[in-house]
Amino acid sequence: MRETIVTDVLVIGGGIAGIRAALEVSEQNVSVVLANKGQVGKDGAAVWMAGGGYQTALYPPDSVEQHVEDTIKAGKYLNNQKLVHAFLKETPNTIKDLVKWGARFAKKDGKYVQIRLPGETHPRSMSHSIIGESLGGEYRKVLPRQIRLHEGIKTLHDTFIVDLISDGKTVTGAVGVDVRTGEFRVIQAKSTILATGGFMALFDFTTANPTLTGDGHGMAYRAGARMMGMEFIQFFPAAALWPHTVYRDNYPYTLLWRLRGIFYNAIGERFMERYYPVEKDFATREAMSRAIHREVKEGRGSAHGGAYLSFRHLPRNLINIFLEELKDNPFMQSLKDAGVDIREDALEIGPAAHYVQGGCWVNERCETSLSGLYAVGEVGSGAKDGADRLAGNALPFCMAMGYIGGKEAAKSAKATAAPKANKTQVDAVCAEALVPMERKEGKRPFHVKKEMRALMSRHMVYDRNKDELEKGLKELERIRQEELPRLYVSAKTKRFNLEWVEALEVRNMLDTAEMSMRAALMREESRGLHQRSDFPEERKEWLRQVIIGRRQGKMEFTTEPVTFPYVKPPSSKRS
Amino acid sequence: MIKSKDGKAHVRVFRFDPGVDKKPRYESYSVPLQGSVLDALRFIYEEYDPSLSFRFGCSGPTYERCGACSVLVNGQPALSCKRLLEEGMTVDPHPKFELIKDLAVDLDREKKQREKQSTSSVRIFVDPERCTACRDCVLLCPVKVLDIQKVNGRGRAVAADPGSCCGLTCRQCATFCPNSAIRLQTVRKRGK
Numbered sequence: 165m166r167e168t169i170v171t172d173v174l175v176i177g178g179g180i181a182g183i184r185a186a187l188e189v190s191e192q193n194v195s196v197v198l199a200n201k202g203q204v205g206k207d208g209a210a211v212w213m214a215g216g217g218y219q220t221a222l223y224p225p226d227s228v229e230q231h232v233e234d235t236i237k238a239g240k241y242l243n244n245q246k247l248v249h250a251f252l253k254e255t256p257n258t259i260k261d262l263v264k265w266g267a268r269f270a271k272k273d274g275k276y277v278q279i280r281l282p283g284e285t286h287p288r289s290m291s292h293s294i295i296g297e298s299l300g301g302e303y304r305k306v307l308p309r310q311i312r313l314h315e316g317i318k319t320l321h322d323t324f325i326v327d328l329i330s331d332g333k334t335v336t337g338a339v340g341v342d343v344r345t346g347e348f349r350v351i352q353a354k355s356t357i358l359a360t361g362g363f364m365a366l367f368d369f370t371t372a373n374p375t376l377t378g379d380g381h382g383m384a385y386r387a388g389a390r391m392m393g394m395e396f397i398q399f400f401p402a403a404a405l406w407p408h409t410v411y412r413d414n415y416p417y418t419l420l421w422r423l424r425g426i427f428y429n430a431i432g433e434r435f436m437e438r439y440y441p442v443e444k445d446f447a448t449r450e451a452m453s454r455a456i457h458r459e460v461k462e463g464r465g466s467a468h469g470g471a472y473l474s475f476r477h478l479p480r481n482l483i484n485i486f487l488e489e490l491k492d493n494p495f496m497q498s499l500k501d502a503g504v505d506i507r508e509d510a511l512e513i514g515p516a517a518h519y520v521q522g523g524c525w526v527n528e529r530c531e532t533s534l535s536g537l538y539a540v541g542e543v544g545s546g547a548k549d550g551a552d553r554l555a556g557n558a559l560p561f562c563m564a565m566g567y568i569g570g571k572e573a574a575k576s577a578k579a580t581a582a583p584k585a586n587k588t589q590v591d592a593v594c595a596e597a598l599v600p601m602e603r604k605e606g607k608r609p610f611h612v613k614k615e616m617r618a619l620m621s622r623h624m625v626y627d628r629n630k631d632e633l634e635k636g637l638k639e640l641e642r643i644r645q646e647e648l649p650r651l652y653v654s655a656k657t658k659r660f661n662l663e664w665v666e667a668l669e670v671r672n673m674l675d676t677a678e679m680s681m682r683a684a685l686m687r688e689e690s691r692g693l694h695q696r697s698d699f700p701e702e703r704k705e706w707l708r709q710v711i712i713g714r715r716q717g718k719m720e721f722t723t724e725p726v727t728f729p730y731v732k733p734p735s736s737k738r739s
Numbered sequence: 740m741i742k743s744k745d746g747k748a749h750v751r752v753f754r755f756d757p758g759v760d761k762k763p764r765y766e767s768y769s770v771p772l773q774g775s776v777l778d779a780l781r782f783i784y785e786e787y788d789p790s791l792s793f794r795f796g797c798s799g800p801t802y803e804r805c806g807a808c809s810v811l812v813n814g815q816p817a818l819s820c821k822r823l824l825e826e827g828m829t830v831d832p833h834p835k836f837e838l839i840k841d842l843a844v845d846l847d848r849e850k851k852q853r854e855k856q857s858t859s860s861v862r863i864f865v866d867p868e869r870c871t872a873c874r875d876c877v878l879l880c881p882v883k884v885l886d887i888q889k890v891n892g893r894g895r896a897v898a899a900d901p902g903s904c905c906g907l908t909c910r911q912c913a914t915f916c917p918n919s920a921i922r923l924q925t926v927r928k929r930g931k
Binding site: 344660 | 756757758759773774775784785788789790791792793794795796797798803804805806807823839840841843845846847875878879881911914915917
């Protein structure tokens with residue numbers, strides 16, 4: 165059985181960008197359907213785990229122009245500057261929206277308290293009204309509630325979108341699976357907004373959740389959208405690998421700075437001194453991650469594949485003052501549960517995939533290269549972040565893009581006629597999705613996913629080089645040729661079949677991983693988050709974007725030069 | 740953590756597919772004694788029975804943000820990503836919500852009738868002096884334990900359904916209360 169839903173706008177993904185887009189569409193009195201892989205607000209959307217950063221220029225002397233300049237400098241001049249300006253000028257309004265919905269930010273003397281994060285000219289980041297608390301909880305409190313309050317939004321919980329319906333030029337909706345019943349849902353929409361987030365789950369160790377498998381990237385690519393910036397993946401330098409009770413927590417990074425921690429490798433060497441004789445253990449995020457990745461690759465990693473972070477050098481009465489201060493901190497309590505005392509034991513930390521810069525090519529109206537398809541948030545790249553992301557810029561971009569994308573999608577939905585369903589294509593998508601379900605034997609999806617994650621974690625971390633990338637690509641090709649046709653779902657139940665969802669994710673992961681690896685192989689320089697050991701320098705001729713398209717079922721790579729309407733890179737001034 | 744000799748733990752898991760099975764059953768699995776209950780469920784899914792259904796979101800163990808993985812462990816609600824695995828645990832779906840399959844529930848639809856009241860692992864105290872009835876805790880609680888009610892002519896947060904509380908595995912209400920009005924206290928088991 166197949167359920168057909170006809171709507172004006174379809175939003176895929178229920179994180180901050182998706183929710184903001186759905187709200188905006190609903191405000192424009194256009195019917196909207198929000199399809200989410202889990203239950204909205206009770207899923208693994210990255211925004212609920214957000215830390216403290218939310219950048220917006222509110223008060224002079226700070227200005228949007230300054231914010232744009234900081235963003236471009238952090239992005240190593242690879243940003244699409246027009247886009248950065250178009251999105252960032254909306255961010256002061258996004259704060260008003262959040263406050264209107266009930267989010268509370270710290271205020272003092274009638275002004276919002278703004279703190280300085282690395283890379284900002286003026287203090288610009290909002291903070292929670294409880295000192296030291298992360299803002300993720302604040303968003304989870306207010307955003308899902310807005311979805312429930314807007315009756316115009318039809319929410320499809322637990323609906324996994326398999327593929328977009330597209331003729332190569334126009335997108336007219338999507339085909340999904342209702343995980344709860346195992347039935348297909350065909351959603352016909354005049355405009356479709358992608359808000360599926362990143363692909364951090366392509367790595368073994370990530371601060372995000374394991375369901376972010378790059379589904380939006382995969383389906384947009386297969387539908388024929390142009391993708392860009394796929395080689396840039398941000399790693400958080402110091403997330404906890406051990407003890408288990410704090411696995412993946414990013415608090416050690418704060419501890420490192422507060423307590424001046426020291427890194428050790430497996431042979432007890434203070435290896436950071438070797439890489440960075442001046443900064444030592446306090447190098448930049450990228451430098452730190454890169455050194456740890458190198459140590460792990462050369463076989464000097466810690467027991468769980470990272471580095472040791474020790475505070476043992478501190479005198480006991482000094483560290484006790486800190487510990488007394490942090491008595492109620494959940495991280496410290498979890499350490500206590502595990503029986504680890506940081507006065508004696510070292511933590512194990514490692515760089516964890518944190519954010520991806522790559523996604524669909526978008527313009528300042530959040531339109532992708534396909535008509536009827538919009539992309540917002542992490543999946544809508546447009547090179548807004550360039551080669552590196554300014555800390556605290558992710559969520560303002562999501563909110564601003566959600567607003568703009570929602571408005572534009574609603575506007576175009578009002579102007580277009582309802583699309584006709586392309587039945588043959590829908591049939592083909594459904595049939596393909598059912599193939600692993602019908603296969604009697606083969607390889608189970610989680611094995612394939614494990615292989616792919618290991619591959620990405622080996623070859624696509626900060627320390628990349630040509631040989632490894634080519635080896636990785638060969639391995640990916642083998643998975644595509646040998647494992648994909650053997651993929652099978654061993655559980656044949658229809659209701660809530662997790663394995664089927666995993667099987668459908670595999671194809672998205674494959675496409676995304678291949679795009680990412682090929683783009684990394686193509687960019688022969690080191691810039692921001694893309695670090696090649698065989699090309700360790702920034703190269704001027706690579707002030708270009710790597711654009712990925714699809715022609716006759718194959719990936720096609722082109723480059724496009726970056727333009728500088730606002731901020732010019734220092735070297736081009738001289739010439 | 741109770742350690743068994745061979746580093747294995749036995750877990751009993753509630754299994755019921757309303758579309759196929761006539762009545763619910765429990766199945767016992769032997770899993771490695773390490774990590775959280777969610778890790779054990781994941782292990783069962785990978786090694787024994789891929790048809791096991793369960794929910795997970797942010798997949799903790801230190802985020803505890805989404806509350807999707809809330810289940811009943813040994814009769815007490817807990818977040819499975821956070822609760823450490825012990826020998827001889829029984830895992831049931833969270834009793835407050837409509838069942839979809841096995842441990843997966845519809846977190847938006849509450850059961851009309853609750854057969855049995857589960858026991859909470861904590862007592863919830865709300866300081867009436869500090870509470871400003873701002874509804875933060877009501878909105879944050881993944882299983883809707885707290886509610887704003889009128890007490891002595893003044894609105895304040897009340898633990899309306901303490902039996903559903905995931906206790907110290909979640910404690911989002913206490914963490915995010917802007918006035919630090921909520922306090923959770925572990926209930927001591929009798930005889931132990």
